[in-house]
Amino acid sequence: MWQYVIKRLLLMIPTLIGAAILVFFLLRAIPGDVCEIKLAGTGLYVDQAQIDICRKDLGLSQPLYKQFADFIVGLATFDYGKSMWTGRPILQEIGLRFELSLQVAIMATITSILIAIPLGTLSAVYQNTWIDYIVRTFSIAGIAMPSFWLGILIILGLLTFTQHWFGAPWMPPIEYRSLWTDPWHNISQLIWPALATGYRYSAVATRMTRSSLLEVLREDYVRTARAKGLIEKVIIRRHALSNALLPVVTVIGIEFAFLMGGLVVTEQVFNLNGLGRLFVDSVTNQDFSMTQYLVMLVVMIFVLSNFVVDIMYAWLDPRIRFS
Amino acid sequence: MPTTSEVSAQAARIQLEDLAERPSLMSSFVRFLRKQPLGSVGLFIVALMVVVAAFAPFLSSYNPIENSFESMLQAPNIAFLLGTDEFGRDVLTRIMYGARTALLVGLVAACIGSSIGLVLGVASAYFGGRIDLIFQRIMDVFMAFPLIILALAVVSIFGTGVQNVILAITIPFIPRCARVVRSSALAIREMPYIDAARANGFSNTRIILRHMVPNVMAPFLIMLTASVGQAILLEASLSFLGLGVQEPTPAWGLMLRNAQDYIESASWVAIWPGVAITLAVFGFNIFGDAVRDALDPRLRSE
Numbered sequence: 001m002w003q004y005v006i007k008r009l010l011l012m013i014p015t016l017i018g019a020a021i022l023v024f025f026l027l028r029a030i031p032g033d034v035c036e037i038k039l040a041g042t043g044l045y046v047d048q049a050q051i052d053i054c055r056k057d058l059g060l061s062q063p064l065y066k067q068f069a070d071f072i073v074g075l076a077t078f079d080y081g082k083s084m085w086t087g088r089p090i091l092q093e094i095g096l097r098f099e100l101s102l103q104v105a106i107m108a109t110i111t112s113i114l115i116a117i118p119l120g121t122l123s124a125v126y127q128n129t130w131i132d133y134i135v136r137t138f139s140i141a142g143i144a145m146p147s148f149w150l151g152i153l154i155i156l157g158l159l160t161f162t163q164h165w166f167g168a169p170w171m172p173p174i175e176y177r178s179l180w181t182d183p184w185h186n187i188s189q190l191i192w193p194a195l196a197t198g199y200r201y202s203a204v205a206t207r208m209t210r211s212s213l214l215e216v217l218r219e220d221y222v223r224t225a226r227a228k229g230l231i232e233k234v235i236i237r238r239h240a241l242s243n244a245l246l247p248v249v250t251v252i253g254i255e256f257a258f259l260m261g262g263l264v265v266t267e268q269v270f271n272l273n274g275l276g277r278l279f280v281d282s283v284t285n286q287d288f289s290m291t292q293y294l295v296m297l298v299v300m301i302f303v304l305s306n307f308v309v310d311i312m313y314a315w316l317d318p319r320i321r322f323s
Numbered sequence: 324m325p326t327t328s329e330v331s332a333q334a335a336r337i338q339l340e341d342l343a344e345r346p347s348l349m350s351s352f353v354r355f356l357r358k359q360p361l362g363s364v365g366l367f368i369v370a371l372m373v374v375v376a377a378f379a380p381f382l383s384s385y386n387p388i389e390n391s392f393e394s395m396l397q398a399p400n401i402a403f404l405l406g407t408d409e410f411g412r413d414v415l416t417r418i419m420y421g422a423r424t425a426l427l428v429g430l431v432a433a434c435i436g437s438s439i440g441l442v443l444g445v446a447s448a449y450f451g452g453r454i455d456l457i458f459q460r461i462m463d464v465f466m467a468f469p470l471i472i473l474a475l476a477v478v479s480i481f482g483t484g485v486q487n488v489i490l491a492i493t494i495p496f497i498p499r500c501a502r503v504v505r506s507s508a509l510a511i512r513e514m515p516y517i518d519a520a521r522a523n524g525f526s527n528t529r530i531i532l533r534h535m536v537p538n539v540m541a542p543f544l545i546m547l548t549a550s551v552g553q554a555i556l557l558e559a560s561l562s563f564l565g566l567g568v569q570e571p572t573p574a575w576g577l578m579l580r581n582a583q584d585y586i587e588s589a590s591w592v593a594i595w596p597g598v599a600i601t602l603a604v605f606g607f608n609i610f611g612d613a614v615r616d617a618l619d620p621r622l623r624s625e
Contacts, residue, residue, distance in 0.1 A: 014460050014463075014464075015460070015463045015464055015467055016467075018460065018461065018463070018464035019464050019467050019468070022464055022465075023476070026476050026477075026480060027476075027479075027480075029480050140605060140608060140609060141601065141605060143552075143604070143608060144552065144556075144600075144601045144602075144604035144605035144608055145597075145600075145601045145604075146556055146559055146560060146563070146576075146597065146600055146601070146604075148560065148563050148579065149579060149596075149597030149600065149601070152579065152582070152583065152586065152593050152597065153593075153594070153597070155586060156586055156590055156593060156594075159586065159587060160590075169587065258469050260469065262469070262471070264471055264472070264475070264564070265471070265560050265563060265564060268563070268564060269583070279472070279475070280475070280564055280566070283475055283476075283478075283479045283566070284479075284566075286479070291479075295468070295472060295476070298468070298469060298472055299467045299468060302467050302468075302469065303467055
């Protein structure tokens with residue numbers, strides 16, 4: 001087992017280094033830089049000298065290999081430096097928003113599990129009946145529906161509903177408060193984006209639960225359980241589901257990483273100041289330092305969650321570690 | 324030992340029998356409709372979208388781009404079936420022209436991305452060894468980026484607009500297709516006919532393109548059809564963020580972006596473009612699923 005863990009850990013290193021190289025040079029290929037945008041924003045006449053000074057201050061005039069070395073050293077030592085746009089430390093800027101995005105991601109994952117496992121089970125147990133068809137349509141629709149549109153519909157629904165029943169339109173609060181200081185405020189703001197993304201992400205997990213359960217239900221040991229007269233409920237809960245959920249765990253784990261990317265769009269709809277918003281802003285402002293560390297953060301979360309999923313998989317299924 | 328003419332006569336006969344037994348295009352189409360009812364719905368939606376996109380100027384008399392300030396934000400009525408937007412443009416007309424953008428971006432990005440992935444994946448499997456290993460690590464790097472993050476990075480380099488959006492969507496699709504194609508190409512590499520081709524002294528390019536590529540068509544087509552819906556969704560997301568297709572080009576995601584400001588007063592601008600996106604992606608996805616079932620029954624349970 002340990003051999004497998006170490007092998008998987010070592011395999012992450014070239015991926016991360018490759019991603020760092022890719023991100024760094026992709027960003028440097030962009031015509032123009034943060035200085036031009038910053039100075040153009042002041043609306044005053046800008047001459048080349050000012051741009052040069054700005055570039056020098058931000059370290060953009062240094063040779064590429066030196067900038068790259070700084071970037072890698074920064075990544076390895078968690079010394080991310082300052083945002084080229086706001087001038088504030090990057091760790092601080094990310095820290096401010098990380099809690100919000102992480103909370104939405106966790107809530108969305110919980111939502112998708114709560115949708116996927118019961119629905120997937122229903123659809124497998126009642127295979128090819130109308131229940132199955134309804135569940136499958138529901139989950140295919142989840143993949144087809146853009147989460148930002150679902151978000152717009154949720155806001156629209158809230159507005160119409162509260163207007164009709166309470167006489168005044170209600171919108172989720174815009175200002176963020178931590179779950180620990182004001183839980184009610186926090187939940188009433190973040191539950192909607194979590195629902196919108198969670199529904200979308202439940203679709204894949206629902207299909208996975210269904211197909212994997214269908215497969216397990218055909219196994220011999222399930223037939224044995226039936227033959228010895230166990231109730232169908234017990235067979236499904238105790239015997240079948242526990243084995244069928246393995247691939248579902250994988251899918252949910254991988255999706256958690258994708259959630260971080262998916263939030264880019266959802267945060268925009270709900271006006272949330274999270275990592276996704278920060279990412280879009282820093283891309284628009286060509287804030288290289290911020291963008292590169294943010295992308296690396298997402299990549300690291302992605303690679304790490306893949307790693308954790310693989311380890312869990314190997315732990316649950318010994319055949320994998322020995323192959 | 325048979326003479327050459329005998330052999331060629333036999334070959335011709337086999338070919339004729341082959342042709343006779345092969346079902347006509349029409350009958351296999353009918354079989355598809357009967358066996359894949361859900362897929363047929365998808366095919367119908369896709370066909371509808373193509374027709375609307377192709378004949379948009381004949382289906383609507385309004386201009387999708389020109390502003391008309393006397394008819395701003397009108398609720399749906401007889402003249403404007405789905406209402407008008409904040410520039411007085413007919414929403415239905417813009418949705419119809421938007422189908423052009425969606426189809427163009429979706430089809431072109433999916434086709435180019437999957438085709439490059441096809442060739443790269445097959446080549447990687449064919450050469451094997453160190454080349455394959457390095458190639459796999461490079462694909463790992465690209466796969467470590469969520470789709471939209473990579474697409475956003477590409478857009479930020481090349482800028483917005485239809486062509487750049489196509490490019491931005493094509494690039495993340497390449498490794499995804501390459502990986503799937505490679506795994507089936509690995510099995511094909513071991514086939515005797517590849518050895519035979521090599522023994523004949525054919526060049527690597529010829530073996531890859533003429534002998535291996537045609538035999539991984541099933542996974543390739545599956546990836547291709549699955550990608551179109553995803554590409555349409557990705558284009559809509561980019562445009563929604565303001566980093567995709569730009570005004571005044573009609574695009575569904577862009578329409579929703581503008582609609583955000585009018586949710587309370589004009590809900591129709593926020594509803595119908597979303598319906599169009601959902602329907603289009605739904606259509607391509609269930610059509611893709613049906614193609615997958617038809618091409619590869621082993622994958623059906625997935």
